[in-house]
Amino acid sequence: EPEVTQTPSHQVTQMGQEVILRCVPISNHLYFYWYRQILGQKVEFLVSFYNNEISEKSEIFDDQFSVERPDGSNFTLKIRSTKLEDSAMYFCASRVTREVTDTQYFGPGTRLTVL
Amino acid sequence: AQTVTQSQPEMSVQEAETVTLSCTYDTSESDYYLFWYKQPPSRQMILVIRQEAYKQQNATENRFSVNFQKAAKSFSLKISDSQLGDAAMYFCAYRSTGNQFYFGTGTSLTVIP
Numbered sequence: 341e342p343e344v345t346q347t348p349s350h351q352v353t354q355m356g357q358e359v360i361l362r363c364v365p366i367s368n369h370l371y372f373y374w375y376r377q378i379l380g381q382k383v384e385f386l387v388s389f390y391n392n393e394i395s396e397k398s399e400i401f402d403d404q405f406s407v408e409r410p411d412g413s414n415f416t417l418k419i420r421s422t423k424l425e426d427s428a429m430y431f432c433a434s435r436v437t438r439e440v441t442d443t444q445y446f447g448p449g450t451r452l453t454v455l
Numbered sequence: 456a457q458t459v460t461q462s463q464p465e466m467s468v469q470e471a472e473t474v475t476l477s478c479t480y481d482t483s484e485s486d487y488y489l490f491w492y493k494q495p496p497s498r499q500m501i502l503v504i505r506q507e508a509y510k511q512q513n514a515t516e517n518r519f520s521v522n523f524q525k526a527a528k529s530f531s532l533k534i535s536d537s538q539l540g541d542a543a544m545y546f547c548a549y550r551s552t553g554n555q556f557y558f559g560t561g562t563s564l565t566v567i568p
Contacts, residue, residue, distance in 0.1 A: 375556070383500070383546060383558040396555060429498055444556065446492075446500035 342366040344447035346432050352453045353422055361417045361450045363432030372415045373433040373444065374407065376400065383431065389415065422454045457482045459549050461559035468537045469567050475522075476532045476562045478547030485509075487551045489523065489530045494544040494561070503545070506530065534564075542566045 345364045353359050365372050374386040388395040389407050406418045415434075419426055432447040458481045468474035480489070491503040506514045506523050513521050518538075522531045534541055547559040 373556075377498075382560045383548075383556075385555045385557075388555070398555075431500060433500075443502065443505065444550070445502070448497065448499040451498070 344432055344434055344445050346430075346447040346450050348450060349448065350451045350453070352455065355424055355454055356421050359419050359422055359452065361419075361430050361432075361452070363415045363417070363434075363447055364413050365415055365432065365434030366436075366445060367413070369434035369436050369445075371395075371435050371437070372407075372409070374417045375431040375433065375446075377429040377431065377449075378425075379428070386417070386430075419452075422452075424454050427452055427454045457484075457549050457551065457557045459547055459557050459559040461547055461562050463562045464560070465563045465565070467565040467567055468534070470537055470539060472537055473533060473535045474537055474564065476534075476545050476547075476564070478530045478532070478559055480528050480530065480547075480549050480557075482528065482549065482551070484551050487549060489521075490548040490550065490556075491519070491521070491530075491532045492546045492548060492558075493541075494546060496543075500546070504532065537566050539566050539568060 347362045372389045375383050377383045385398050387397040387401045404420045408416050429449045429451050431449045433444045435442045435444045460479045487508045489506045493501045493503050504514050504516045504519050513523050518535045520533045544561045544563050546561045549557045
């Protein structure tokens with residue numbers, strides 16, 4: 341069964357450094373998402389992306405964050421200058437259409453640790 | 456904004472028994488979807504079951520079923536014949552016709568052998 345993949349599984353970085361989290365959505369999916377889960381808290385929406393542009397973003401997704409689909413398969417989340425509070429699990433998700441009937445599939449997540 | 460509430464931070468169940476996890480939500484929309492996701496220690500989000508708001512029939516997936524009460528805005532998950540592998544964090548989630556998912560704070564389920 342096709343699945344969303346994410347790399348790396350765990351990223352450790354120093355505060356102030358840039359990080360890029362990578363996701364490969366399911367191949368025929370058109371809508372892509374990033375979510376964040378701080379340890380012990382609920383999953384929070386960050387951003388959605390369609391047709392090479394951001395569709396929606398939350399208040400969390402400030403100027404330090406950016407997303408990109410650099411080629412036909414990868415979908416990346418960049419954090420320009422990481423802060424301690426960016427430490428979290430980051431989940432990528434994708435789905436085929438925007439229809440409410442469509443299921444969203446999550447990747448396994450990338451654990452980001454900012455020191 | 457929509458809110459999803461899971462009032463049970465922790466639950467436990469004896470192996471082979473049945474447990475029900477509660478979820479309530481707040482919305483003014485009439486068309487939406489509800490989901491239960493399981494998050495094991497690996498922290499991957501695994502879809503357990505989903506329910507279309509316009510369907511009166513409760514969704515069922517093997518040992519997992521829901522009790523969807525639209526008027527009460529309640530969406531509980533029942534796990535029958537609990538297995539050790541069911542131990543995980545369970546998140547209730549709401550999705551409207553828009554793009555966003557709204558998640559509850561989760562219920563940690565322990566299965567006692």
